[in-house]
Amino acid sequence: MWLFFPINWPISPPPREYRQNNTVKLFFGALNRQADWQAILPTLNQVLADYGEQIAAQVIHDREFFEALAITNKVFEPFCDYERYQALLRTCDIALLPLNPTAFNSMKSDLKFIECAGHGVTVLASPTVYEASIQSGETGLIYNSLTEFSAQLRQLIENPSFRQQLANNAYQWVKQNRLLAQHYRRRWDWYCQMRDELPRLTQELWQRVPELRQNLN
Structure with missing residues (x-):
């Protein structure tokens, strides 16, 4: 039995307070x-x-x-822990979330949008994965x-009030729809169901992979 749960955040960070200057900071942070x-x-x-x-x-x-980005005002951070990742993300204004339309990418989650929304960062994203979560023009922008x-x-760079309104809308959407406290019961019920069916599931597993049972002896 397969059941997929959307990524949900355990808590909602405090609302973002934006710095008052003319610099617009882009964010890109991903593996592969x-x-x-x-x-x-x-x-x-x-x-x-x-x-x-x-x-x-x-x-x-x-x-x-980082090296291919043709600007001088840029900072590189090596692979870091999640707390550091979130702290750096929160200093940015626009996150770039490109995903090519491949079968592999289509199986990814919308976690980066949830992270960005939680930290007040406006997203400019591809439709792959993100069009199912982002309402373009309301909680972010989707490019086709x-x-x-x-x-x-250009619109996000030149119009800070529009950019911040998108970010605020996304923050409220995550706060109202994607916190773990709003969805834990369904997950808990599923875990309880798996526990109740453990003998049957174990037998089926041993039938599929008999080596596992042999290793217990």
Whole structure:
């Protein structure tokens, strides 16, 4: 029996207080996403070139993306613990969430959107995975082409009130819909059902993988 639960956050962080300056900080932090960001990189660099020192960037883990990003005001953080990851994320304004439309990517979760929303970071995301969670124009932006990616990124850079409204909407959506306290009962009921059916499930497992039973002897 398979049951998939959406990713839910254990707590809601406090609302974001935004710094008052003209710098817009981008965020990118992911593992094994080279194939996903390569398609947007030329367009991304074209956009960033038009804004000069107004743009900063925080990159976590992906050194190749960091080096390819054609701005000088950028900071690289190696692979880090989750507390550090969240602290760095919370300092940013716009998160880039590209995912190519592949079978592998379609099995990913929307965790990065949940993280960004919880920390007041506006997302610019591909439709793969994220269109099921993000209401484009309300809780983030979804791009369906490089032309849309360019136009939407410029809009987020140039319009801080719109950018922050999207982030605030996303924060409220996560707070109202994706906290663990709102969904634990369903998960608990499933665990109890698995416990009640443990003898049958164990027998079925041993039939599929008899080596496991042999290792118990």
